[in-house]
Amino acid sequence: MDSSDEFDELHDQTDTLRESISNTAAITAAFDAEIKRMASTISSAGNDVKALERGMTGGLRKALDGVVFDGLKASDALRTVANSIVATAFRAASTPVTDHFGGLMAHGVGGLINGVMPFAKGGTFTQGRVTPFAVGGVVSSPTSFPIRGGTGLMGEAGPEAIMPLSRGLDGKLGVKSQGGGGGVTVVMNIQTPDAASFQRCRSQIAAQMSRALQQGQRNR
Numbered sequence: 179m180d181s182s183d184e185f186d187e188l189h190d191q192t193d194t195l196r197e198s199i200s201n202t203a204a205i206t207a208a209f210d211a212e213i214k215r216m217a218s219t220i221s222s223a224g225n226d227v228k229a230l231e232r233g234m235t236g237g238l239r240k241a242l243d244g245v246v247f248d249g250l251k252a253s254d255a256l257r258t259v260a261n262s263i264v265a266t267a268f269r270a271a272s273t274p275v276t277d278h279f280g281g282l283m284a285h286g287v288g289g290l291i292n293g294v295m296p297f298a299k300g301g302t303f304t305q306g307r308v309t310p311f312a313v314g315g316v317v318s319s320p321t322s323f324p325i326r327g328g329t330g331l332m333g334e335a336g337p338e339a340i341m342p343l344s345r346g347l348d349g350k351l352g353v354k355s356q357g358g359g360g361g362v363t364v365v366m367n368i369q370t371p372d373a374a375s376f377q378r379c380r381s382q383i384a385a386q387m388s389r390a391l392q393q394g395q396r397n398r
Contacts, residue, residue, distance in 0.1 A: 315340050
């Protein structure tokens with residue numbers, strides 16, 4: 179082979195390389211435009227956009243490697259980039275949906291378990307056991323208990339009382355008090371020499387009785 183043939187072969191290789199580089203530049207431009215379009219239309223920002231860009235960057239790198247080193251056609255490379263974009267966008271769009279339904283399922287299972295446990299009259303977990311408080315009780319140490327949408331904590335600052343509620347005669351719901359509310363006994367000793375004297379001091383006696391009854395009502 180003479181020098182002219184070698185030169186022609188080198189020229190052909192140079193043309194091929196130039197064509198590959200041109201195709202690579204076209205793919206890069208298309209990829210850049212696609213990123214800008216996706217970033218401007220995607221509804222979620224932050225991590226979702228970053229994940230989308232990382233996924234498409236990986237697809238572009240794979241396509242460029244195929245063009246430069248494996249002789250992949252430009253059309254096949256573009257198809258690879260397109261498939262990568264579609265897959266990444268699908269993952270970004272489906273993740274919130276799957277997370278939402280996963281949360282609903284977890285919440286539903288948790289609600290079912292809480293419904294089965296005997297908390298209709300009050301109770302709390304103590305070292306894996308259920309302690310009933312239907313008639314009240316005292317919690318002397320930090321104790322967690324399930325509430326709607328989370329977990330509550332009682333007894334963290336000292337002993338706390340648990341008191342059942344009941345309805346009074348007025349229909350209101352409150353804590354029922356027992357004892358300490360007995361009747362009021364008023365004793366008055368009246369001494370008069372005759373009935374006429376008793377008649378004259380009736381108003382004074384009535385005033386004293388009224389004051390005694392009022393004081394008794396305040397002390398109940």
